[in-house]
Amino acid sequence: MLDSSDQYFSYWDSPYNNFNYSYVNTAVDQYKYSTLAIDRLGIGNSSHGEPLNEIQAPIEIAAIAALTKMLRDGTFPGVKQIKKVVHIGHSFGSGQTYNLVNMDPSSSDGIVLTGFSGNGSFVPVFGAGANFVQANDNQPFRLGSKIMGYSSVTNAYGALDYDAALPTPLNYPNGYLANANINSNQYNFFLPKFFDLGALVAGEQTKQPVTPGELLTLGSVPMMNAYAGPVLVITGQNDVPFCGGNCLATGDPMLASIPAAVKKSFPNAGDNFEAYIQPNTGHGLNFHYNQTGTYDVINCFLNGKGLASS
Structure with missing residues (x-):
């Protein structure tokens, strides 16, 4: 949904599950942002490109960069020139956001990395659970x-x-x-006892595919990021792919959570960085009972950084 406000908010999907648009609805209806949802290549109205050598993370990041530039330049069809841009990604989309602002720190006025950490050691567990x-x-x-x-x-x-x-x-x-079936979907995305079964069924019925090219370029994330703007990392406490099922199991008493370690990757952000762990939540933050709490944290963070919709 787009309108002529000065604030712009962007979200793109995880490659493993359809995005529940309740967060977009909250951003639009409650916080009055204008929004654009960006599909990954091969999803939605995109043509189905060659899945190994064509549909990869770098070309998707380039596409996001081009769309962002069009919004800032006022060349996006039917949309007034946008003064402020916030990028929000989930999982693989968070990795794309991370890469985008590292390549061009001026591309975004603030970023939110959901379902994310800098620890990639648990991704094989996720892959095995998916049984692609x-x-x-x-x-x-x-x-x-x-x-x-x-x-x-x-x-x-x-x-x-x-x-x-x-x-x-x-x-x-x-x-x-x-992913192979509803059980693999539940294992990777949902925390038992804290979601409605209907959400799991809907997630399995409407899931979207992923390509080997995307999976093989998933780890192409630089250790250090040049971005200096506001950064929020928000991840479910029981996230499987980025925390191995427990984001508080750091093995380091000086480290509050596994996602908190992402701060080291943003040396220029300083006090603009924040990491938040959403309790009783798996990787699919949007599918759990306390999803509205997640949305409040994100929007309060943006408001506190002067990025409220005007």
Whole structure:
């Protein structure tokens, strides 16, 4: 959603799960930001590029940089020139945000890295938990090319759902991957007892694919970042891919949390850096009961840094 306000707020998705737009709704309705949601390449209305050598993190970062420049220059179609830009990413999107502001510190007036830390040692656990398979085989009637002769599709549990509307097949080629099933989705994104089962089912039914090219360029993040603006890292306490299931298990009594160590990567940010651990939450912050608390932390941080919508 875009309007002519002076404040602009940008979000792009994690490659492993669809983004729950309740946060965007909160930013727009409650905090009056203008927003733009940026799909990864190969998602949404994007063409399905070659999944190994084409759909990779560097080209996605370049695309985000180009879109940001258009907003600042006033050349984005149908949008008034934007004076302030805030970038917010989740998981892989946080890594893209991190790289973007390192390459061009002037590109953003503030960044929020959700579902993120600087510790990549747990990513193999995440990969094993996902048990990636061919997306077009995993959901052949949505992500593949199969069309059934009657109105029924497989639900999140793999059974036929005769009440569901027949989808238009997205026709992903071989090479695009998806997590194996609802159990792998739950393991990687959801903390038991702190989410509604309906959120898990919806997440599995609407999940988006990822490419090997993205997974292999996931770790292309520089240790030190040149950015000096406001930085908030907010991660669920029980995040699997970036904390191994416990963000407080630092092994260092002087370190408050694993995401807090990201401060060392932003030597120019100083007091503009903050790390926050959201309790009773897994990697998918938007899918848990206390998601509104997450949104309040993010927006209060931005407001406190002079980035409230004007």
